[in-house]
Amino acid sequence: xxxxxxxxxxxxxxxxxxxxxxxxxxxxxxxxxxxxxxxxxxxxxxxxxxxxxxxxxxxxxxxxxxxxxxxxxxxxxxxxxxxxxxxxxxxxxxxxxxxxxxxxxxxxxxxxxxxxxxxxxxxxxxxxxxxxxxxxxxxxxxxxxxxxxxxxxxxxxxxxxxxxxxxx
Amino acid sequence: xxxxxxxxxxxxxxxxxxxxxxxxxxxxxxxxxxxxxxxxxxxxxxxxxxxxxxxxxxxxxxxxxxxxxxxxxxxxxxxxxxxxxxxxxxxxxxxxxxxxxxxxxxxxxxxxxxxxxxxxxxxxxxxxxxxxxxxxxxxxxxxxxxxxxxxxxxxxxxxxxxxxxxxxxxxxxxxxxxxxxxxxxxxxxxxxxxxxxxxxxxxxxxxxxxxxxxxxxxxxxxxxxxxxxxxxxxxxxxxxxxxxxxxxxxxxxxxxxxxxxxxxxxxxxxxxxxxxxxxxxxxxxxxxxxxxxxxxxxxxxxxxxxxxxxxxxxxxxxxxxxxxxxxxxxxxxxxxxxxxxxxxxxxxxxxxxxxxxxxxxxxxxxxxxxxxxxxxxxxxxxxxxxxxxxxxxxxxxxxxxxxxxxxxxxxxxxxxxxxxxxxxxxxxxxxxxxxxxxxxxxxxxxxxxxxxxxxxxxxxxxxxxxxxxxxxxxxxxxxxxxxxxxxxxxxxxxxxxxxxxxxxxxxxxxxxxxxxxxxxxxxxxxxxxxxxxxxxxxxxxxxxxxxxxxxxxxxxxxxxxxxxxxxxxxxxxx
Numbered sequence: 001x002x003x004x005x006x007x008x009x010x011x012x013x014x015x016x017x018x019x020x021x022x023x024x025x026x027x028x029x030x031x032x033x034x035x036x037x038x039x040x041x042x043x044x045x046x047x048x049x050x051x052x053x054x055x056x057x058x059x060x061x062x063x064x065x066x067x068x069x070x071x072x073x074x075x076x077x078x079x080x081x082x083x084x085x086x087x088x089x090x091x092x093x094x095x096x097x098x099x100x101x102x103x104x105x106x107x108x109x110x111x112x113x114x115x116x117x118x119x120x121x122x123x124x125x126x127x128x129x130x131x132x133x134x135x136x137x138x139x140x141x142x143x144x145x146x147x148x149x150x151x152x153x154x155x156x157x158x159x160x161x162x163x164x165x166x167x168x
Numbered sequence: 169x170x171x172x173x174x175x176x177x178x179x180x181x182x183x184x185x186x187x188x189x190x191x192x193x194x195x196x197x198x199x200x201x202x203x204x205x206x207x208x209x210x211x212x213x214x215x216x217x218x219x220x221x222x223x224x225x226x227x228x229x230x231x232x233x234x235x236x237x238x239x240x241x242x243x244x245x246x247x248x249x250x251x252x253x254x255x256x257x258x259x260x261x262x263x264x265x266x267x268x269x270x271x272x273x274x275x276x277x278x279x280x281x282x283x284x285x286x287x288x289x290x291x292x293x294x295x296x297x298x299x300x301x302x303x304x305x306x307x308x309x310x311x312x313x314x315x316x317x318x319x320x321x322x323x324x325x326x327x328x329x330x331x332x333x334x335x336x337x338x339x340x341x342x343x344x345x346x347x348x349x350x351x352x353x354x355x356x357x358x359x360x361x362x363x364x365x366x367x368x369x370x371x372x373x374x375x376x377x378x379x380x381x382x383x384x385x386x387x388x389x390x391x392x393x394x395x396x397x398x399x400x401x402x403x404x405x406x407x408x409x410x411x412x413x414x415x416x417x418x419x420x421x422x423x424x425x426x427x428x429x430x431x432x433x434x435x436x437x438x439x440x441x442x443x444x445x446x447x448x449x450x451x452x453x454x455x456x457x458x459x460x461x462x463x464x465x466x467x468x469x470x471x472x473x474x475x476x477x478x479x480x481x482x483x484x485x486x487x488x489x490x491x492x493x494x495x496x497x498x499x500x501x502x503x504x505x506x507x508x509x510x511x512x513x514x515x516x517x518x519x520x521x522x523x524x525x526x527x528x529x530x531x532x533x534x535x536x537x538x539x540x541x542x543x544x545x546x547x548x549x550x551x552x553x554x555x556x557x558x559x560x561x562x563x564x565x566x567x568x569x570x571x572x573x574x575x576x577x578x579x580x581x582x583x584x585x586x587x588x589x590x591x592x593x594x595x596x597x598x599x600x601x602x603x604x605x606x607x608x609x610x611x612x613x614x615x616x617x618x619x620x621x622x623x624x625x626x627x628x629x630x631x632x633x634x635x636x637x638x639x640x641x642x643x644x645x646x647x648x649x650x651x652x653x654x655x656x657x658x659x660x661x662x663x664x665x666x667x668x669x670x671x672x673x674x675x676x677x678x679x680x681x682x683x684x685x686x687x688x689x690x691x692x693x694x695x696x697x698x699x700x701x702x703x704x705x706x707x708x709x710x711x712x713x714x715x716x717x718x719x720x721x722x723x724x725x726x727x728x729x730x731x732x733x734x735x736x737x738x739x740x741x742x
Contacts, residue, residue, distance in 0.1 A: 017287065021290055059477055067349070070346060
């Protein structure tokens with residue numbers, strides 16, 4: 001099953017390589033990874049989506065915790081949490097077919113970021129499933145390019161994650 | 169006080185009480201070697217290869233318990249350390265490996281002797297650093313020693329660009345080390361310890377499984393107290409050998425692929441298995457699905473990732489082996505396991521280790537027994553293969569930190585440089601490398617180091633003209649197809665040959681002449697009657713290494729043997 005892990009890590013060079021290398025070196029399945037600095041410039045938050053049964057994910061968490069540059073790991077899979085992904089989709093859109101694409105965009109709350117003579121570019125945020133859905137709906141028109149960010153996530157309650165981000 | 173980066177490195181080593189530094193110079197680390205010039209408090213040992221420098225530091229660390237330290241140059245100097253780092257990483261050996269690097273402005277430009285050693289060594293070190301700022305150097309060096317020696321020990325590599333080594337600054341190092349992402353747990357959870365004590369005290373068939381974490385944690389005494397209070401039979405992994413004296417009445421020997429009958433039977437039949445400081449390596453467990461099938465498993469280890477990875481664990485205890493055993497002891501009541509003890513004694517009596525008879529030609533196990541008789545208190549290093557397994561089984565180890573062997577990675581060429589490092593760390597003791605004629609050749613250049621440093625390391629080569637362990641597998645599983653394993657093979661040999669004999673080409677090299685060429689002592693031993701005399705002669709040499717070339721039976725095997733992937737009670741025997 002899919003797990004979303006988010007972690008606070010030292011904002012140092014090579015940290016992403018350590019984590020990515022852990023997954024490739026030990027044969028774990030990494031679906032997406034995103035990283036950005038927190039309010040503390042020495043700390044980054046890294047969120048990753050990975051696949052595996054409970055024993056494998058347990059081992060992934062232990063191995064991540066073993067890394068000296070990883071400060072704290074949270075598994076958001078079974079806690080109330082927000083998961084968001086961002087996607088940019090460039091769709092084939094001749095002037096006559098644009099109306100339908102605008103409708104799809106509206107239904108999904110997507111923003112039109114760019115209109116070209118033959119294409120439209122939409123920005124969508126939401127769960128990975130929502131982005132899967134809209135890309136499926138748009139694919140008959142011809143998706144010229146798709147850029148997805150990978151998941152960022154946060155626990156819903158006010159506890160733990162936010163506090164850790166501030167002080168670490 | 170203003171110090172260059174290079175001066176700071178040496179000051180930091182002195183502050184860490186480093187007395188021996190294994191090194192090999194090169195362009196970018198000359199500044200550090202320059203500071204070492206004439207330095208009285210650090211003995212610089214020039215190995216003849218950087219891999220050997222790391223193994224020597226490893227042997228020093230395993231035998232003394234203090235971190236081993238190396239200094240090498242960038243590029244090839246750094247890449248040559250990789251096998252040594254991986255060896256130490258697997259076996260949890262505290263090392264600090266300092267590498268020079270090209271100046272910061274040239275990193276990434278494919279400069280001369282540039283290698284991304286931090287990238288290369290990431291998966292074979294506990295942690296590594298590239299020093300990008302002279303102001304960080306002192307802190308990083310302190311953290312490197314701290315990380316190498318705290319929690320589960322391991323090798324730490326520090327990559328130091330030349331311009332950082334040359335930069336002069338006031339900044340030295342912080343007084344304390346604080347790494348927010350590294351907080352190992354030492355004290356076992358009290359509730360888990362009581363749970364474990366309850367299970368062990370009630371067990372009818374308890375078994376203690378000693379791993380390498382026991383000697384590393386200095387937990388031998390605590391372990392012995394627990395074993396004796398429980399009156400529980402005990403087995404050891406390869407890395408756990410020596411924690412309990414091999415003659416201890418409750419010690420059943422090594423478990424696993426080449427484990428003793430009694431040890432493997434005890435694992436498969438116990439009802440409570442108490443594993444301390446072990447990873448449950450596949451060479452120890454065999455088929456995991458059939459491992460210790462009836463046992464409730466208690467597993468104590470300092471590394472949480474070792475727990476429930478290979479073997480399902482009922483009572484996990486994260487912490488330091490010594491502290492856990494000490495905390496456990498007062499909660500134990502001796503169980504009523506007399507019948508079980510008698511059963512294990514029976515296994516021991518009815519299935520003792522098979523001695524390979526001399527038969528006029530030398531028995532390899534006989535040689536090891538005689539070495540043990542002649543040097544009962546030696547520090548023993550081994551290479552990897554038959555020499556290693558025979559040593560584990562037949563040399564009677566008495567104490568922790570006297571058996572230096574590459575367990576996890578299985579690195580041929582480890583033993584000789586490790587013995588050199590151990591000799592430097594233990595000047596008063598005899599250090600013996602029990603080697604095969606194949607693996608000794610993987611770091612044989614270190615004869616020069618041992619001779620130059622005047623180290624009386626004894627190398628006992630069990631010379632059978634084969635890469636013996638692979639040959640044994642070929643004999644047992646591959647219809648004697650001795651492909652690539654005969655070290656006497658030449659162009660005139662038949663295409664397929666499984667018949668060693670007098671027609672074989674001469675052996676290369678002549679180890680006796682080779683030893684003499686380096687200024688060491690070389691002796692060749694053909695007959696059983698010559699063994700004791702040769703060992704006496706070796707003992708008398710105290711200022712240079714001795715090579716003893718024991719011409720052992722060519723096709724002797726290590727028994728018992730469990731085929732890879734089979735359950736450990738499916739033992740094959742001679």
